[in-house]
Amino acid sequence: MPRPPGRPRSGIDDTVFAATLETIDSLGYTRATVDRIAAAAGIAKTTIYRRWPTKGALITSCLVDAFGPAPLTGADRSEVLSAAIRWIAAKIGEPGIGAAFAGVFTDAVNDPELRQILSTQLQDPYRLALEQVLNEPEQRVLFFIDVVVGTLLHRLGMTGRPMVTTDVEALVTMVVATLNESPAQQSPTSAVPARRS
Amino acid sequence: MPRPPGRPRSGIDDTVFAATLETIDSLGYTRATVDRIAAAAGIAKTTIYRRWPTKGALITSCLVDAFGPAPLTGADRSEVLSAAIRWIAAKIGEPGIGAAFAGVFTDAVNDPELRQILSTQLQDPYRLALEQVLNEPEQRVLFFIDVVVGTLLHRLGMTGRPMVTTDVEALVTMVVATLNESPAQQSPTSAVPARRS
DNA sequence: CGGTATCGATACTAGGAGTAGCATAACTCG
DNA sequence: CGAGTTATGCTACTCCTAGTATCGATACCG
Numbered sequence: 001m002p003r004p005p006g007r008p009r010s011g012i013d014d015t016v017f018a019a020t021l022e023t024i025d026s027l028g029y030t031r032a033t034v035d036r037i038a039a040a041a042g043i044a045k046t047t048i049y050r051r052w053p054t055k056g057a058l059i060t061s062c063l064v065d066a067f068g069p070a071p072l073t074g075a076d077r078s079e080v081l082s083a084a085i086r087w088i089a090a091k092i093g094e095p096g097i098g099a100a101f102a103g104v105f106t107d108a109v110n111d112p113e114l115r116q117i118l119s120t121q122l123q124d125p126y127r128l129a130l131e132q133v134l135n136e137p138e139q140r141v142l143f144f145i146d147v148v149v150g151t152l153l154h155r156l157g158m159t160g161r162p163m164v165t166t167d168v169e170a171l172v173t174m175v176v177a178t179l180n181e182s183p184a185q186q187s188p189t190s191a192v193p194a195r196r197s
Numbered sequence: 198m199p200r201p202p203g204r205p206r207s208g209i210d211d212t213v214f215a216a217t218l219e220t221i222d223s224l225g226y227t228r229a230t231v232d233r234i235a236a237a238a239g240i241a242k243t244t245i246y247r248r249w250p251t252k253g254a255l256i257t258s259c260l261v262d263a264f265g266p267a268p269l270t271g272a273d274r275s276e277v278l279s280a281a282i283r284w285i286a287a288k289i290g291e292p293g294i295g296a297a298f299a300g301v302f303t304d305a306v307n308d309p310e311l312r313q314i315l316s317t318q319l320q321d322p323y324r325l326a327l328e329q330v331l332n333e334p335e336q337r338v339l340f341f342i343d344v345v346v347g348t349l350l351h352r353l354g355m356t357g358r359p360m361v362t363t364d365v366e367a368l369v370t371m372v373v374a375t376l377n378e379s380p381a382q383q384s385p386t387s388a389v390p391a392r393r394s
Numbered sequence: 395c396g397g398t399a400t401c402g403a404t405a406c407t408a409g410g411a412g413t414a415g416c417a418t419a420a421c422t423c424g
Numbered sequence: 425c426g427a428g429t430t431a432t433g434c435t436a437c438t439c440c441t442a443g444t445a446t447c448g449a450t451a452c453c454g
Binding site: 201202227243251 | 414421
């Protein structure tokens, strides 16, 4: 794949991501203006707007980078889900990440385009992976995501602090219990045999 | 109680509340500027700022008025909690209320003063009432509130639509199960007898 | 060296939160 | 009725932020 003509982009994405989280962590989401983020990264604001169309897109991109792939490991479905909940809770507790997440989520509520970006780029990969590994339908996985992420963000938003371990464990217990009770399905297609009408 | 001197305030609070919800419902939270809300209410913007210090305070006040007292009724704790969850879910689904709630919550994440207003004026009354009627400690009631409200707002924020009845019932089932399992406490002080050291 | 695309810097537009000042309206008291 | 007091409407303003425009300089390719 030949390099396209013109001056190549300098590899500053990681620098911008780091500057974004640092600025949000130290000043809060609203005061983390694009100007300040650019200054913290040592680049011009216009350079940021050449790479990300809006501030929300920048934050989303930063979060996708910060979260990385989810560790969906465990002996059974319960362990996988427990590990996933503890993982996202820890991530939201990291400096800057939780505030960035809450901030961009907040913006997305009233911005359909940003909501689309957030849903597609950030949520969907994890949702699809969870549907696979848990062998659960989309509706149910979306419900779990709403419960877990919604709870963690509500706690962060109302108190300004991430959820403590004790409550995270209560969340794990509650959600895993729900997973194992309702329509328990261990094997995908054979659980409910098709019935001819 | 003698009327204080000067021109009395005109009784426009209800008009402003209605105009606020209407404007948010039709234009969305971000486009519902104070100017537009004032115009919809047929008053001057300065009049709004004489009664509420900030836009967030106006929305919070509007929500307190819109929610009203929670119907904490039922034969036992499970019924009370179930009714409360269905009630808040229905409220958040009403036109304008959910968007207003999500919007002001969003703003509060990065605004400690607004967070204080929201916590004190909106959440605390319901939290205290729930602690009484459920006979549960503060920490546990706060956890339930985080789960229920967080889940409902996350669904509204990610999809733009309130949670459907099926999922609300799943939420009810999940939370009520947690209420009845963990440290079940039927009587307040006698459950754990004081032990002299 | 020519072509192309990025970067930095400065200046700009658009829009919303919140404020200031003033004329006017409404009400109480004497 | 008139003086005192407070609320309202209106206009104009400040401050801040997202996002855009422009232009010279820079880096890479052939």
